[in-house]
Amino acid sequence: MSNLTAPITPEHYRKVMGRLPTGVVAITGVDDDGNDLGFIVGTFGALSLEPPIVTFSVGHTSSSWPRIRRRQVFTANVLSSTQVGECRALAGKGPGKFESVAYTAGPLGAPRLRDSIAWIDCTVQAEVLVGDHFMVIGTVGAMEAADGEPLLFQAGQFGTYQPLGPVPSPATTGA
């Protein structure tokens, strides 16, 4: 049985939350000088359908987000299983992250990565500091999907999605 009074260490939090598979999304934007910026999140998700709103969380130590935030616009690029290299490049630190990344500028000026399976162009609607992360809430201005397999992350490893195929219901198994 779990001990509700024991402190939750970062290692334990990571281990338990790591059981939850996530998509891998590159948040991209530009700074005031037009430099391309980006970083990777596993916290991107849908928040509202009408109006269309999305969310992600970014650590308060992020160097890219404070520069992207100044323009109040970003693009969320949903990575495909072919984009592990792009993921590693953008999850790094410092300048030159886009040197090996293929992209075009989207309608907001933010990079749209080639070979991604979705692009979601957003305006920042709200941002809340929660613990050690900013929870960013974005209103969707435009969005597009493309064919391809998603890149997933679980328990510290990259993978992709494997459909189960038809799953028999209790009525057809005779149980």
Ligand SMILES: Cc1cc2nc3c(=O)[nH]c(=O)nc-3n(C[C@H](O)[C@H](O)[C@H](O)COP(=O)(O)O)c2cc1C
């Ligand atoms: C699979 C994966 C998921 C990640 N998810 C997040 C996340 O949700 N929020 C976050 O702040 N950083 C996340 N990171 C780490 C950032 O991408 C990383 O800290 C990046 O270097 C930040 O770059 P910056 O300092 O240029 O902003 C993730 C990294 C990987 C590889």
